[in-house]
Amino acid sequence: MTKDNPSGSADAIERRIKELGEKSSQTLLFLSFALVVVATLKDKADSSHQAALRCAMYWWSWALFPVLLGILPLKEFRENNPRWYCILRWFKVALLWVAVILILRGAWAFTRAIPQAFSN
Numbered sequence: 203m204t205k206d207n208p209s210g211s212a213d214a215i216e217r218r219i220k221e222l223g224e225k226s227s228q229t230l231l232f233l234s235f236a237l238v239v240v241a242t243l244k245d246k247a248d249s250s251h252q253a254a255l256r257c258a259m260y261w262w263s264w265a266l267f268p269v270l271l272g273i274l275p276l277k278e279f280r281e282n283n284p285r286w287y288c289i290l291r292w293f294k295v296a297l298l299w300v301a302v303i304l305i306l307r308g309a310w311a312f313t314r315a316i317p318q319a320f321s322n
Contacts, residue, residue, distance in 0.1 A: 212283075212287055215288060218291055222295065223272065223273060223294070226272030229269045230266070233265055233266055236312075237262055240259045240312065255315045257311035258315060260311075261307040262305060265301045265305045268304070269301045
């Protein structure tokens with residue numbers, strides 16, 4: 203541990219950044235499937251159910267932006283710089299949390315639409 207890197211070595215932070223990038227990729231895959239499901243159900247639902255599905259699609263579409271920013275290879279701007287890696291790690295954590303909040307908001311809307319869509 204150094205003054206520039208109080209939480210560990212540059213290699214450990216680099217591994218964590220890679221893990222966060224992988225989580226962003228997995229989240230992007232989830233969002234892709236979720237948006238396809240909503241689009242499919244939206245075509246089959248009547249107009250009263252489409253509002254909740256539209257709301258889910260809205261929030262999940264906004265969740266794409268922090269996820270895509272989390273995938274960007276920002277580590278290469280200052281390679282082997284522990285301070286930059288630490289900033290980048292927290293940036294990616296913050297982006298994932300923003301995406302999770304947006305995804306949960308969309309999931310809430312989606313769960314409101316599901317009982318309505320299958321009650322007919």
